[in-house]
Amino acid sequence: MSAYDFKLVKTFDYQRPAIDRGYAGQTLYVNVSSLEISAKPVTRQMKEIFIGGKGFDLWLLWNAVTPKTHWDDPENPVCIACGPLGGTPGYPGSGKSIAATLSPLTGAVIDSNVGGYFGPYLKFSGFDALEVQGKTDQDLVVFVDGIDQKVQIFAATGLPEDAYRLSEVLTDHFAQGKPRNISVVSAGPGAKNTSFGCLNFSWYDPKRKRARYKQAGRGGVGTVFADKGLKALVARWDAGISVDTNRPADKERLKKVAKLHAKEIVELDPKQNEMATIGTTHIVTIMNDHDLLPTHNFRYGSHREAANLGQAVYRRLFDPGYDGCWMGCTVACSHGVRDFIPLSGPYRGQKVFVDGPEYETIAGCGSNLGIFDPHTVIELNFYCDAYGLDTISVGTATAFAMECFELGLITPAHTGGMDLSFGNRASALELVHQMARGEGFGKIVGQGVRRMKAVFAGEFGADPKILADIGMESKGLEFSEYMTKESLAQQGGYGLALKGPQHDEAWLIFLDIVHNFMPTFEQKAEALHWFPMFRTWFSLCGLCKLPWNDIIPADNTSTPEPAKVMKHVQWYAEYFSSVTGREVSPDDLIRMSEAVYNFQRLFNLRMGFGRREHDTLPYRAMGPVTEVEYESRAERYDQQLTDNYKVDIAGKSTAEKVAALRGCREQQYEKLKDAVYQRRGWTSDGVPTLETVKRLGIDFPEVVALLKAGGVTA
Amino acid sequence: MIRVAGKEHPWRQGMTVADLLREYADDPEPPVVRINDHYVSRPNFAQTTIPDHAEIFFIPMIAGG
Numbered sequence A: 001m002s003a004y005d006f007k008l009v010k011t012f013d014y015q016r017p018a019i020d021r022g023y024a025g026q027t028l029y030v031n032v033s034s035l036e037i038s039a040k041p042v043t044r045q046m047k048e049i050f051i052g053g054k055g056f057d058l059w060l061l062w063n064a065v066t067p068k069t070h071w072d073d074p075e076n077p078v079c080i081a082c083g084p085l086g087g088t089p090g091y092p093g094s095g096k097s098i099a100a101t102l103s104p105l106t107g108a109v110i111d112s113n114v115g116g117y118f119g120p121y122l123k124f125s126g127f128d129a130l131e132v133q134g135k136t137d138q139d140l141v142v143f144v145d146g147i148d149q150k151v152q153i154f155a156a157t158g159l160p161e162d163a164y165r166l167s168e169v170l171t172d173h174f175a176q177g178k179p180r181n182i183s184v185v186s187a188g189p190g191a192k193n194t195s196f197g198c199l200n201f202s203w204y205d206p207k208r209k210r211a212r213y214k215q216a217g218r219g220g221v222g223t224v225f226a227d228k229g230l231k232a233l234v235a236r237w238d239a240g241i242s243v244d245t246n247r248p249a250d251k252e253r254l255k256k257v258a259k260l261h262a263k264e265i266v267e268l269d270p271k272q273n274e275m276a277t278i279g280t281t282h283i284v285t286i287m288n289d290h291d292l293l294p295t296h297n298f299r300y301g302s303h304r305e306a307a308n309l310g311q312a313v314y315r316r317l318f319d320p321g322y323d324g325c326w327m328g329c330t331v332a333c334s335h336g337v338r339d340f341i342p343l344s345g346p347y348r349g350q351k352v353f354v355d356g357p358e359y360e361t362i363a364g365c366g367s368n369l370g371i372f373d374p375h376t377v378i379e380l381n382f383y384c385d386a387y388g389l390d391t392i393s394v395g396t397a398t399a400f401a402m403e404c405f406e407l408g409l410i411t412p413a414h415t416g417g418m419d420l421s422f423g424n425r426a427s428a429l430e431l432v433h434q435m436a437r438g439e440g441f442g443k444i445v446g447q448g449v450r451r452m453k454a455v456f457a458g459e460f461g462a463d464p465k466i467l468a469d470i471g472m473e474s475k476g477l478e479f480s481e482y483m484t485k486e487s488l489a490q491q492g493g494y495g496l497a498l499k500g501p502q503h504d505e506a507w508l509i510f511l512d513i514v515h516n517f518m519p520t521f522e523q524k525a526e527a528l529h530w531f532p533m534f535r536t537w538f539s540l541c542g543l544c545k546l547p548w549n550d551i552i553p554a555d556n557t558s559t560p561e562p563a564k565v566m567k568h569v570q571w572y573a574e575y576f577s578s579v580t581g582r583e584v585s586p587d588d589l590i591r592m593s594e595a596v597y598n599f600q601r602l603f604n605l606r607m608g609f610g611r612r613e614h615d616t617l618p619y620r621a622m623g624p625v626t627e628v629e630y631e632s633r634a635e636r637y638d639q640q641l642t643d644n645y646k647v648d649i650a651g652k653s654t655a656e657k658v659a660a661l662r663g664c665r666e667q668q669y670e671k672l673k674d675a676v677y678q679r680r681g682w683t684s685d686g687v688p689t690l691e692t693v694k695r696l697g698i699d700f701p702e703v704v705a706l707l708k709a710g711g712v713t714a
Numbered sequence B: 001m002i003r004v005a006g007k008e009h010p011w012r013q014g015m016t017v018a019d020l021l022r023e024y025a026d027d028p029e030p031p032v033v034r035i036n037d038h039y040v041s042r043p044n045f046a047q048t049t050i051p052d053h054a055e056i057f058f059i060p061m062i063a064g065g
Helices: A044-050 A054-064 A118-124 A163-174 A189-193 A218-227 A251-271 A283-289 A311-317 A359-365 A374-387 A391-406 A425-437 A440-445 A449-458 A464-470 A488-495 A509-513 A521-541 A566-580 A586-606 A627-632 A634-644 A654-680 A690-695 A701-709 B017-022
Strands: A005-013 A026-031 A037-041 A078-081 A097-102 A109-114 A129-133 A140-145 A150-157 A182-186 A199-205 A210-216 A230-236 A336-340 A352-355 B002-004 B007-009 B032-035 B038-041 B055-059
Touching: A005 A037, A026 A150, A044 A054, A044 A586, A054 A078, A054 A097, A054 A109, A054 A129, A054 A521, A054 A586, A078 A118, A078 A218, A097 A118, A097 A218, A109 A199, A109 A210, A109 A218, A109 A521, A109 A586, A118 A182, A118 A199, A118 A230, A129 A230, A140 A163, A163 A182, A163 A199, A163 A210, A163 A230, A163 A374, A182 A210, A189 A218, A189 A374, A189 A425, A199 A218, A210 A218, A210 A352, A251 A566, A283 A359, A283 B038, A311 A374, A336 A374, A352 A374, A359 A374, A359 A391, A374 A391, A374 A425, A391 A425, A391 A440, A391 A449, A391 A464, A425 A440, A440 A449, A449 A464, A488 A509, A488 A521, A488 A654, A509 A521, A521 A566, A521 A586, A521 A654, A566 A586, A586 A690, A586 A701, A627 A634, A627 A654, A634 A654, A690 A701, B017 B032
Parallel strands: A026 A129, A140 A230, B002 B055
Antiparallel strands: A005 A150, A026 A037, A078 A097, A078 A129, A097 A109, A140 A150, A182 A199, A182 A230, A199 A210, A336 A352, B002 B007, B032 B038, B032 B055
16 A cells, blocks of 8 residues: 555535435536635526536536637536436436546547446535536545535645555545445546546445446546546545435335336346346347447457357356445446456556456457457456546557558557557557556557547558548547447447447447337437437436336337337336426426437537537448458348349449448438438538527527527528 | 246257247247346347256347446
8 A cells, every 4th residue: 555645725614505306406616726616506497407417517518618628728627417316225226427528539528427426425415516627737636525514625645546546545544434435536547648538436335345436438538537637536425325315305206116116127137137147248149149249340240259258257257246336226237356366567466356347348348359358358447447548448449450450551660569460468458558658559549549540641651541441430439339330220329429439328229130120211210319318318317227228127028119118217207206396207308308418419519510520430330341341241231232222233343342332321321310310400410400499498698699600590 | 847937838859949939929029038047149049959947038138228
């Protein structure tokens, strides 16, 4: 354990407001440059339009930045919020925090939904959201002590660099003998030295007697945090939380619906996906079987060794026991590996506890790199978390570098002598260590796929056309880990997502490909309206999506719209009504989200994005880039060209068929954009119309002026 | 004898997942079936045999975080 020291530099005493119907009624502002700490009121308009969580984050961000603000400007805040339903024990998945900022990867807003106790502890301490602005050269720790009603800033020296040790040290330091009262938010050295740093949010696991953590992974929110000089945020609250702590409007109604949902999960999860035992690892082989698991930089969707990374293996490796990232959650899917011994890096030879891996990390740091060794995936997972790196961006960026290496677009002269062939486990680990140190070729990879493309083309002389086709980013964000070539709906789910290709907005791939729930264009467009809206709602309220559709009612398949799991949607309407006292229907939930969703699209527009030209995809997301890819599934593609697109393929070479298929699929994606924009009430350029913003009540003068300046007047 | 969705069901030598699902043809076909703790996807239904005394679950797979 390192010797560390804390020097108190600022204290803000406050009187903790009583929580009322899920809201504290104020937000916390901290400026690490000026050391200002203050509380700002939550207005009625904020609650009615932005609801909470990500909605509050967006509103705080909107008011903090200008169209010229860059991600590393002091005014770009890191915002973290819970939501009115967040912190309810007993309703599954009710402990989420939502972090948002301007992304170093995209330049636009990024939001990331994460478990751990910080958001609920922050709210119960008296703040619905936290906004941190400024920059400092010191290592600062911000301590929100809801029990003693004070916010303090400490200048810290001697603290560990990595999140693994730092969470442990800070939990111990601030706990006053009650570690379960503490939640820590921290990044790590990798967050400082790359563009895709993540944030680790902790909770204390009393059974294992250690701090555990989950990650707000996407888009570099950890990079912004580290760039500010923030070492950590710490929240302290009495862990004796009950259903009363949120002061719900109708406690008995809340208890009734919470019990229904929790009980159903306890009964059905063992008969369905077993998430309480194996997390999301079951998805690996299922995706592989349906040719949807990314392998070798999204070239293919399956591999004969995929079962090595499947649930049968992790079932044996996970440490048994309760793994809920919020109190009383019956999904409890946050599994980990005890006594893992890394073979590389600063923890080489030492026993560590690894939180994870989940599906995305397995696919990103495993199959997509041609690595089918579960222990290497666990080691990559461990170091990414400890260094504060997003496992998805690390995986997708490394996969891109590996394919470029195999294609000869980059050579050992560029990689510092590293052999970056697919499947090279030692090189994959070494790259992560280099990213964390900001050294060598890892420094280039750590800037993300979009900047790698510029470097490879501009400095290494690689062909920019092939880089554009195989560099798996959109809007600057690396793809999460699904193979979309055969799913037009998921292409839209990625390409039309506000923050870039992350599946949390629209995970339609299985519904489209396997269930065939949306065979027509109109149905795909409708799905790309309803699902992003409902999924957004969880982040407004401080909730996890998994209880909605990962464990589903026994009679769901016989309902009119099984994909929506409407019985649960109705329960969520009950949940919201019982906590906030605002009586809502399932349709109202969609309308709430629609306002915030459109506001975020307009925010993108304000930052210079948010138009049709920004909703583009690399061609690999739509179809086979190379002849080898085409030939690997020639029967499928030949049949599609002939039957679906009415192309005469007689006498055509593979190269000609690749080109023909490309033309068809690119046209199809553009057609999908038209249909979705129309369904969402946007112009053909992808901008919400004036009529839409008026209907949603977000026609603030600034918004109307923004639309007018963009040529939208109706 | 095997158990299918909690109910006893006769077993026969060589019975595949596809054979079993034919007996449930009135219900929507699940995309994934679990045999004890082994997950089997639709493309493999015809080739996967069910052992005697197995516990079978139909997995709806609406999922996706």
